[in-house]
Structure formats: C-alpha cells, structure tokens
Amino acid sequence: MQARGSAVVSGEVGRPTxxxxxxxxxxxxxxxxxxxxxxxxxxxxxxxSTIYRWKIAHPEFCEALIAGKDACDDRxxxxxYNRAVGYSFPAVKIFMPANAEAPVYAPYTEHVPPDTGAxxxxxxxxxxxxxxxxxxxxxxxxxxxxxxxxxxxRVANGKQD
Numbered sequence: 001m002q003a004r005g006s007a008v009v010s011g012e013v014g015r016p017t018x019x020x021x022x023x024x025x026x027x028x029x030x031x032x033x034x035x036x037x038x039x040x041x042x043x044x045x046x047x048x049s050t051i052y053r054w055k056i057a058h059p060e061f062c063e064a065l066i067a068g069k070d071a072c073d074d075r076x077x078x079x080x081y082n083r084a085v086g087y088s089f090p091a092v093k094i095f096m097p098a099n100a101e102a103p104v105y106a107p108y109t110e111h112v113p114p115d116t117g118a119x120x121x122x123x124x125x126x127x128x129x130x131x132x133x134x135x136x137x138x139x140x141x142x143x144x145x146x147x148x149x150x151x152x153x154r155v156a157n158g159k160q161d
Contacts, residue, residue, distance in 0.1 A: 018044070018045075018046055018050070019054055019057075019058060019061075023044060023054075023061060024058075024060050024061050024064045025064070026043075027040055027044075027061060027064050027065055027068065028064035028065070028067055028068040029068065030043060030068065031064070031065050031067075031068025031069045031071075031072060032068045032071045032072055033072070034072050035068075037051045037052070037065075040065075080118055080121065080122055081122060083112070083114075083115045083118040084114060084115060084118040084119040084121075084122045085114050085119070086111070086112055086113050086114035086115075087111075087112050088109050088110065088111045088112070089109070089110055089112075090107060090108075090109060090110075091107070091108055091109070091110040092105050092106065092107050092108070093105075093106045093108065094106075
C-alpha cells in the first residue's frame with residue numbers, strides 16, 4: 001500500500017523517518033550540555049517540529065531529553081547556590097622570574113565571595129512567600145463627579161497636590 005509520492009515504512013504510509021535509535025544517547029548528552037529543542041533540531045538536521053514528533057513517537061527519546069535537561073538544570077541550580085553563598089577553589093599562579101630557567105608555580109586558594117543578587121534570586125524562588133517583592137495597592141473607586149468636587153474644594157482651600 002503506497003500513497004501518492006510516499007513510501008511505506010513499517011506498514012505506515014508516509015515519508016521515512018530520519019529518527020535513529022542512536023539519537024537517544026546523543027540527544028541526552030547534548031541536553032546535558034544545555035542544548036534546546038531548536039539546537040537539537042539543528043544538530044539532527046531536522047525541523048524543530050520533528051523533534052516534538054519524535055518526543056511523542058519515541059518515549060525513550062523523550063525520557064533522554066528530560067533526563068539531560070534535568071541534569072543541566074541541576075548543575076545550574078548548584079552553581080547559583082554556590083554563587084549565592086560564596087565558594088573557594090584551588091588555583092595556581094605562574095611566575096617567570098628574571099634569569100630563571102623555568103616558571104615558578106604558586107598554588108593558592110581562590111575565594112569567590114557571596115553574591116547578593118544570586119542569593120536574592122535563590123530566596124525569591126525557593127522561599128517566595130517570605131522574599132518575593134510584593135506591592136500592595138489600596139484602590140478606592142470614586143465617581144468622576146465626586147473627584148471634581150473634591151478637587152474644587154482643595155483649590156478653594158488653597159491646597160494643591
């Protein structure tokens with residue numbers, strides 16, 4: 001059974017799919033590196049709508065994308081936390097003293113202080129009930145005639161806002 005201009009694939013009518021089983025692991029690794037669905041489409045040389053269809057048609061592909069993106073999000077979350085509280089890491093300074101035959105390596109500990117912006121972002125998202133910026137506005141609705149009368153009274157009394 002063949003439709004006009006279409007190929008029969010696995011008993012289905014339509015164009016053959018470009019999907020391959022090896023895409024599962026490739027997509028997971030790309031997502032772990034921060035790839036978006038649009039970037040996956042570019043990598044696999046398909047339209048982004050094809051990526052959406054593959055997610056529906058191939059549960060293992062969809063699960064790989066979710067796992068890869070979750071791992072990437074977890075890494076960003078850890079990085080934001082570290083930036084919020086500050087952190088230290090080992091580093092090395094390299095010097096080349098005058099008349100020396102080889103450079104001198106001086107290991108030390110670099111300290112990155114806490115970042116208040118990162119801390120606020122963390123708290124607003126994790127403890128929004130306590131840290132989210134809220135504005136409370138008290139609104140009183142008054143008809144136009146009352147507003148005009150009040151304005152005239154203020155002008156008559158010499159009060160201007």
